Amino acid sequence: MKELLDDLDRWRGAGRAVAMARVVDLEGSAPRAAGAAMAVTEDGEVSGSVSGGCVEGAVVVEALDVLAKGERRMVTFGYSDDEAFEVGLTCGGTIHLFIEPLDW
Amino acid sequence: MPAEQSLFEQLRDAIRAEVPVALATVVEGSFTGNKLIVWRDAESEGTLGNADLDRVVTRDARGELAAGRTGMRHYGLHGEAREEAVSVFIESFAPPPRMLIFGAVDFTAALARVAKVLGYRVTVCDARAVFATKSRFPMADEVVVDWPDRLLAEVGGDLGERDVVCILTHDAKFDVPAVVASLATDVGYIGVMGSRRTHDDRTKRLIEAGVDEAGLARLRSPIGLDIGARTPEETAVSITAEIIARRTGRDAKSLTVTDGPIHG
Numbered sequence: 001m002k003e004l005l006d007d008l009d010r011w012r013g014a015g016r017a018v019a020m021a022r023v024v025d026l027e028g029s030a031p032r033a034a035g036a037a038m039a040v041t042e043d044g045e046v047s048g049s050v051s052g053g054c055v056e057g058a059v060v061v062e063a064l065d066v067l068a069k070g071e072r073r074m075v076t077f078g079y080s081d082d083e084a085f086e087v088g089l090t091c092g093g094t095i096h097l098f099i100e101p102l103d104w
Numbered sequence: 105m106p107a108e109q110s111l112f113e114q115l116r117d118a119i120r121a122e123v124p125v126a127l128a129t130v131v132e133g134s135f136t137g138n139k140l141i142v143w144r145d146a147e148s149e150g151t152l153g154n155a156d157l158d159r160v161v162t163r164d165a166r167g168e169l170a171a172g173r174t175g176m177r178h179y180g181l182h183g184e185a186r187e188e189a190v191s192v193f194i195e196s197f198a199p200p201p202r203m204l205i206f207g208a209v210d211f212t213a214a215l216a217r218v219a220k221v222l223g224y225r226v227t228v229c230d231a232r233a234v235f236a237t238k239s240r241f242p243m244a245d246e247v248v249v250d251w252p253d254r255l256l257a258e259v260g261g262d263l264g265e266r267d268v269v270c271i272l273t274h275d276a277k278f279d280v281p282a283v284v285a286s287l288a289t290d291v292g293y294i295g296v297m298g299s300r301r302t303h304d305d306r307t308k309r310l311i312e313a314g315v316d317e318a319g320l321a322r323l324r325s326p327i328g329l330d331i332g333a334r335t336p337e338e339t340a341v342s343i344t345a346e347i348i349a350r351r352t353g354r355d356a357k358s359l360t361v362t363d364g365p366i367h368g
Contacts, residue, residue, distance in 0.1 A: 001115075001119070001195070001197075002119050002197070005116055005119065005120065008112075008116070009116070022193070022195070024131050024176055025175070025176045025193075028365070029365050029366055029367055030367060031367070033174070033367075034174045034175050034176070034195075035174040035195050072131075072136055072137045074131060074132060098129065098131040098193060100129075100137055102112065104110060104111045104112050104137075104139055
């Protein structure tokens with residue numbers, strides 16, 4: 001979260017709604033450790049990352065939905081094989097994200 | 105801590121000021137989203153849902169904070185162990201680990217640079233005022249003109265498992281007292297630079313100075329991994345790679361010739 005603080009301050013100062021996604025648990029080989037964080041504004045600006053770039057696009061979609069509905073949730077991303085073209089981690093691991101509005 | 109500050113603002117200010125703090129968040133269960141900010145000594149701020157749960161999580165979070173660990177824990181509704189009604193994510197914001205580099209030599213600047221990339225708070229220490237200057241080591245957080253054992257007498261008590269000491273003086277006059285004083289601390293890594301010959305000579309002197317087998321076994325000497333480093337920058341990578349491998353307990357082979365988890 002440390003590396004997000006400047007952006008979070010700026011966005012909060014401008015009165016923009018922000019959702020934060022944090023890696024809270026992981027299984028197997030995953031690129032980022034627990035605590036890796038990414039923030040998304042209501043108009044889609046992004047700071048930070050939660051994987052090696054594999055799932056960030058899907059996290060933005062989830063984060064915007066969290067802001068729209070105002071509810072916090074856990075989201076899990078696992079392995080997806082190449083043929084399915086699904087969103088997932090190519091490294092074979094699973095990450096659990098907690099996504100919530102930055103309203104605290 | 106002004107009461108009108110939100111939890112986020114308190115956390116943000118603590119992280120910026122490098123004050124040790126942990127953030128506990130309920131991520132699954134009845135109190136999802138509730139938060140508790142846990143300090144090393146002061147009373148926690150916020151609540152996870154009830155006082156019992158807050159008390160248990162405060163205790164656990166202080167332990168995690170001391171170790172610099174971040175992860176998930178499960179509790180009963182009132183903090184009972186071996187129950188899973190509530191999942192709490194505890195994130196530690198420990199101050200950066202320290203690297204003390206003894207010896208203001210060519211290798212010091214490169215090592216200090218790489219250590220900064222890895223997030224260390226770097227102190228360069230040398231007794232020679234003409235070499236130990238901020239202008240030679242602008243990347244260091246502090247440059248101290250003093251004898252290693254005197255600096256360690258001052259700050260050694262604060263050093264722990266996450267911290268490292270690198271002794272680059274390769275001059276027995278400096279490095280024997282530096283090693284002896286480092287061994288008296290709980291620092292996680294002590295690396296000492298020098299050729300094989302310097303190492304053998306230094307080992308003799310250390311034994312004369314009263315260092316026992318266990319003390320010698322704690323040293324990484326000569327410092328660094330065997331990657332054939334030549335330049336100061338390559339040597340800095342060799343040293344920092346050894347520091348990481350010691351922490352993770354790996355024996356630093358190429359991933360090509362090993363199997364098993366990469367990050368685990």
